[in-house]
Amino acid sequence: MMKFPRAAMALSAMALAAAPALAQPRADYPHKPIVLVVPQPAGGAADQFARPFGQALSQRLGQPVIIDNRPGANGNIAAAYVARNQPADGYTVFFGSVSTLAVNPHLYKATGFDALKDFQPITLTNQTPNVLVVGAGTPYKTVADVVAAAKKEPGTLSFGSAGNGNTMHLTGLQFEAKTGTRLIHVPYKGGPAALNDVMGGQIPMMFHNLSAVLGQEKGGRVRVLAVADTQRSRLLPNVPTMAEAGAPGVVQLAWSGMLVRAGTPAPVVERLHSEMVAILKEPAFRKPLEAQGFDVLSSTPQAFAERLKADHASMGEVIKAGNVKID
Numbered sequence: 001m002m003k004f005p006r007a008a009m010a011l012s013a014m015a016l017a018a019a020p021a022l023a024q025p026r027a028d029y030p031h032k033p034i035v036l037v038v039p040q041p042a043g044g045a046a047d048q049f050a051r052p053f054g055q056a057l058s059q060r061l062g063q064p065v066i067i068d069n070r071p072g073a074n075g076n077i078a079a080a081y082v083a084r085n086q087p088a089d090g091y092t093v094f095f096g097s098v099s100t101l102a103v104n105p106h107l108y109k110a111t112g113f114d115a116l117k118d119f120q121p122i123t124l125t126n127q128t129p130n131v132l133v134v135g136a137g138t139p140y141k142t143v144a145d146v147v148a149a150a151k152k153e154p155g156t157l158s159f160g161s162a163g164n165g166n167t168m169h170l171t172g173l174q175f176e177a178k179t180g181t182r183l184i185h186v187p188y189k190g191g192p193a194a195l196n197d198v199m200g201g202q203i204p205m206m207f208h209n210l211s212a213v214l215g216q217e218k219g220g221r222v223r224v225l226a227v228a229d230t231q232r233s234r235l236l237p238n239v240p241t242m243a244e245a246g247a248p249g250v251v252q253l254a255w256s257g258m259l260v261r262a263g264t265p266a267p268v269v270e271r272l273h274s275e276m277v278a279i280l281k282e283p284a285f286r287k288p289l290e291a292q293g294f295d296v297l298s299s300t301p302q303a304f305a306e307r308l309k310a311d312h313a314s315m316g317e318v319i320k321a322g323n324v325k326i327d
Contacts, residue, residue: 035091103167
């Protein structure tokens with residue numbers, strides 16, 4: 001019979017004893033800093049939400065939360081980095097959005113990730129409706145005015161957006177389909193540039209996030225004619241929904257949420273969910289962001305996954321019907 005050295009036998013026994021522990025998440029999660037990957041540059045709308053969120057999460061978890069801004073390709077670079085380069089251990093969190101996860105898969109031949117398979121949703125964090133906004137110098141006071149002008153001279157009234165395929169552009173396509181109009185889409189390299197031209201009179205209107213135009217509306221530089229939501233905004237209670245304004249079916253909410261790699265251990269997901277939801281329900285966290293136009297909310301991982309799946313399907317239909325192409 002073959003004999004093994006005692007040292008080798010001892011090492012084998014140690015390895016066997018350690019194997020079950022290696023297969024389980026550490027009970028002291030988190031025991032090191034967490035990285036929150038944000039697919040926008042510092043100062044962008046996502047970053048403005050992520051930084052106070054990261055500070056609050058750090059306080060609750062007792063570990064630093066490092067903001068890692070990875071802009072580019074409408075969020076694809078950041079999403080692919082998390083999905084392909086980071087372990088499924090809960091130490092890298094992705095701040096995903098409807099654009100990156102529900103729209104991009106239908107626009108790009110290769111995103112570098114599978115939105116429905118590569119991520120484990122934790123909770124939705126916020127949403128803001130798109131709104132129809134016109135320059136203060138335009139004659140349009142209602143949605144009916146816009147529709148009348150568009151039908152009088154089809155293909156002459158233009159609207160701006162942050163680029164082909166983003167939710168602003170898709171809201172415009174929905175508007176055309178539901179109102180029987182034909183507009184000219186003018187893609188810009190970002191929403192701020194388009195909004196500047198609306199205020200300057202270079203283009204008459206655009207469909208933009210409420211949070212991005214609220215300050216300009218209050219300053220009288222633009223007019224918000226309708227909200228692309230099923231209910232009015234508490235920030236602009238006198239502004240009708242699209243349905244109330246005569247454009248039923250035009251609904252576009254720009255949501256964001258926290259996700260980790262698929263395969264992250266359930267206890268880690270549960271811990272993150274518990275702490276994140278507690279933050280999102282805290283008035284001291286909510287109020288400053290709600291004043292900026294964010295609708296702060298939370299969800300179960302299951303509800304977030306269902307929302308992602310539904311919007312992934314619906315955005316694909318809009319993009320296909322509109323024959324949307326990336327520049």
